[in-house]
Amino acid sequence: MTDQSDRRINRRSVLAGGTAALLPLTVKADPLVVPDWSRVPGARLTPYGQPSPREALTTRSVAPLFGDIAPGIEAAFTPLERLEGVITPNGLHFARTHGGVPDIDPSQHRLLVHGKVGRNLTFSMEALARYPLVTRTCFIECSGNSFQHSLSQPRQMELGLTHGLFSTAEWTGVPLSILLEEAQIDPSATWLLAEGADSDAMSRSLPVAKAVKDCFVALYQNGERLRPEQGYPIRLIVPGWQGNLHIKWLRRLKAMDGPSHTRDETSRYSLLMSDGTAREFPFEMPVKSLIARPSYGQTLPGSGRYEISGLAWTGSGRIDGVEISIDGGKSWVSTRLDATPQEYIPVRFRYSWTWNGRPTILQSRARDTQGNLQPSHAQWKALYHPTQRFHCNAIQSWSIDEEGEIENVFL
Amino acid sequence: MSSSKAVVILCLLALPAWAAGPNLGVPVSPNDIKAWDIDIAPNGDGLPPGRGNAIQGADLYAQACRSCHGKTGQAGAADELVGGVGSLATPDAERTAGSFWPYAPKLFDYIRRAMPWDHPGSLSNDQVYAVTAWILAQNGIIAPDTVMDSDRLPKVRMPNRGGFFVEPRDRY
Numbered sequence: 001m002t003d004q005s006d007r008r009i010n011r012r013s014v015l016a017g018g019t020a021a022l023l024p025l026t027v028k029a030d031p032l033v034v035p036d037w038s039r040v041p042g043a044r045l046t047p048y049g050q051p052s053p054r055e056a057l058t059t060r061s062v063a064p065l066f067g068d069i070a071p072g073i074e075a076a077f078t079p080l081e082r083l084e085g086v087i088t089p090n091g092l093h094f095a096r097t098h099g100g101v102p103d104i105d106p107s108q109h110r111l112l113v114h115g116k117v118g119r120n121l122t123f124s125m126e127a128l129a130r131y132p133l134v135t136r137t138c139f140i141e142c143s144g145n146s147f148q149h150s151l152s153q154p155r156q157m158e159l160g161l162t163h164g165l166f167s168t169a170e171w172t173g174v175p176l177s178i179l180l181e182e183a184q185i186d187p188s189a190t191w192l193l194a195e196g197a198d199s200d201a202m203s204r205s206l207p208v209a210k211a212v213k214d215c216f217v218a219l220y221q222n223g224e225r226l227r228p229e230q231g232y233p234i235r236l237i238v239p240g241w242q243g244n245l246h247i248k249w250l251r252r253l254k255a256m257d258g259p260s261h262t263r264d265e266t267s268r269y270s271l272l273m274s275d276g277t278a279r280e281f282p283f284e285m286p287v288k289s290l291i292a293r294p295s296y297g298q299t300l301p302g303s304g305r306y307e308i309s310g311l312a313w314t315g316s317g318r319i320d321g322v323e324i325s326i327d328g329g330k331s332w333v334s335t336r337l338d339a340t341p342q343e344y345i346p347v348r349f350r351y352s353w354t355w356n357g358r359p360t361i362l363q364s365r366a367r368d369t370q371g372n373l374q375p376s377h378a379q380w381k382a383l384y385h386p387t388q389r390f391h392c393n394a395i396q397s398w399s400i401d402e403e404g405e406i407e408n409v410f411l
Numbered sequence: 412m413s414s415s416k417a418v419v420i421l422c423l424l425a426l427p428a429w430a431a432g433p434n435l436g437v438p439v440s441p442n443d444i445k446a447w448d449i450d451i452a453p454n455g456d457g458l459p460p461g462r463g464n465a466i467q468g469a470d471l472y473a474q475a476c477r478s479c480h481g482k483t484g485q486a487g488a489a490d491e492l493v494g495g496v497g498s499l500a501t502p503d504a505e506r507t508a509g510s511f512w513p514y515a516p517k518l519f520d521y522i523r524r525a526m527p528w529d530h531p532g533s534l535s536n537d538q539v540y541a542v543t544a545w546i547l548a549q550n551g552i553i554a555p556d557t558v559m560d561s562d563r564l565p566k567v568r569m570p571n572r573g574g575f576f577v578e579p580r581d582r583y
Contacts (some may be wrong), residue, residue, distance in 0.1 A: 008443065040548055066479075067487055069478070069479050069488050069489065069528075070479065070489065070528045073528075096420065098525075099528070099531070112439070112444060112447055113436065114439075114444055114448070115424065116536065119436075119438050120438065120440070120441065120444060121437060121438060121439065122437050122439050123435065123436050123437070123438030124435075124437075127433075127435035127436070127437075128435075129543050130433050130435060131432045131433060131435070132431065132432065145528060174432075177431075177438050178431050178432040178437070179432070181431065181432075182432055182434060182436050183436065185432075190583065191583070193450055195450070199525070199531050200525045200531070201449070201524040201525060201531070203450060203524070205576045207583030208583075209583050210583070216430070233447075233581045251447065252447055254448070256452075258452075260450055260452060260453065261453045261513060261514055261517060261518065262450075262521075263512070263517060263520070263521040263525075265490055265504065266511075266512060266513055266514075266517070266575065267508070267512055269559070270575065272499065272504065272506070275500055275577055276499035276500025276504065276574070277499075277575070278499075278511075278571075278574055278575050278576070279575075279576060279577070279578060279581075280575040280576065280577055281577055281583075282578070282581060283581055284580075284581075385499075386504075387504050387506075
């Protein structure tokens with residue numbers, strides 16, 4: 001068998017010359033053999049298919065945010081650097097809990113709609129499943145996603161740990177407009193309080209205008225019933241808005257004539273500006289893009305042709321374009337998008353890049369149809385208080401050294 | 412069009428808007444939703460009967476809250492409750508319940524719904540008023556002997572009450 005390391009050195013030296021992708025005729029692939037797995041019948045099928053054990057590294061990182069004192073306050077980060085396309089597998093969808101994952105019996109769970117309505121109504125889960133359903137693909141991004149990116153010094157960690165409180169799924173559920181109409185919502189009701197059945201009773205205020213425009217009570221995620229970590233049996237979907245608004249384990253919607261100013265919308269998910277005032281209800285998640293490949297933890301084995309690939313999304317309109325820089329921001333070029341951008345659906349961008357083997361910095365920046373452009377790290381920091389951690393959509397920069405090692409840097 | 416068809420169409424048009432769904436919601440009386448209707452409005456609407464002051468709250472805080480939030484409401488493993496008043500515009504801004512929260516009744520709301528973390532809902536309304544009073548007094552916002560109840564808690568003006576703004580695009 002040919003020695004692996006010899007072959008790689010040989011290949012690198014050729015690619016460094018700049019003639020991409022042509023291997024010298026002296027390098028030959030090993031002779032093909034029929035392996036053992038083709039010689040005997042394989043394993044039996046299982047009722048619920050699982051990923052290959054050989055992909056065991058494709059998991060979420062789970063962080064207990066308060067250690068042992070409150071073990072159910074956690075964040076699970078989607079491994080964005082290991083995934084392709086835009087849909088997140090259900091078991092890898094990010095999650096953030098404030099009071100653990102409740103074990104809800106759907107036959108006993110109810111959704112209550114009350115407050116400024118003509119009649120208070122409860123809905124069983126069985127009843128909700130009989131309503132006209134809508135299906136929509138949309139991202140959910142935790143308002144605290146990318147908090148590591150808001151610090152003054154860059155952290156060296158995989159993309160998923162820095163930006164992985166972000167996932168995308170196809171959700172199916174009952175439009176809020178139908179349920180609110182059935183309860184005869186009062187015209188004076190301009191806000192809803194949405195509340196979960198977890199021990200924290202997570203609650204957020206949601207404008208009725210958004211609720212009836214495109215929000216729904218989801219029962220299904222990527223075709224199957226919601227998983228407990230995602231709100232089983234029902235969660236709220238508020239397309240494009242702060243992840244925290246997508247109340248899991250939804251039990252209550254109360255119609256009100258103003259916002260409730262809950263603890264999470266004032267003290268948590270408001271934005272502290274550089275002057276010490278705080279912007280409340282910054283609902284839409286700002287335009288963002290990330291290069292997933294290459295990114296920290298991966299190594300370029302040598303100069304040559306690589307595909308740069310990443311994700312872009314916005315809570316304001318649609319993605320209007322994604323550019324990348326292969327020279328640390330001196331120049332920008334357009335990327336190829338996998339699909340025509342649609343509202344609330346992230347888009348995968350790609351760019352075919354030939355690395356000359358010299359140190360450089362890769363960046364991506366997205367703009368949306370509302371005219372928002374992703375800011376540089378310095379621009380974002382200048383807007384907010386130094387302690388502000390949430391809603392960070394600053395450009396991510398990957399520095400590549402001559403060995404092909406990748407480092408997170410701030411520009 | 413036959414007259415019977417026309418009658419059917421007229422009937423459909425006459426149905427109320429909620430006919431868009433199968434109309435499976437079950438009416439529930441105001442009395443039967445009390446256990447769930449727990450939110451307190453920023454102006455204090457929804458506050459229950461009961462009362463307590465910071466002196467009573469101190470003992471309770473030591474039993475139920477101190478292990479996570481620290482002896483004085485500072486420097487615990489969990490969120491800081493005390494201090495930082497006036498610090499928000501400085502580089503060392505401390506966002507605590509005292510320095511940052513805009514509405515005092517929401518302290519009652521949050522403590523009653525979610526605290527103590529491992530036994531939420533275990534405190535009586537008197538106890539929630541007392542712990543709320545302790546946090547306010549520890550921040551110097553009220554005196555230790557001031558009793559908090561459904562009348563007085565909404566009248567407490569939090570230091571950062573005017574510190575929030577809403578951008579035009581976020582107005583609904």
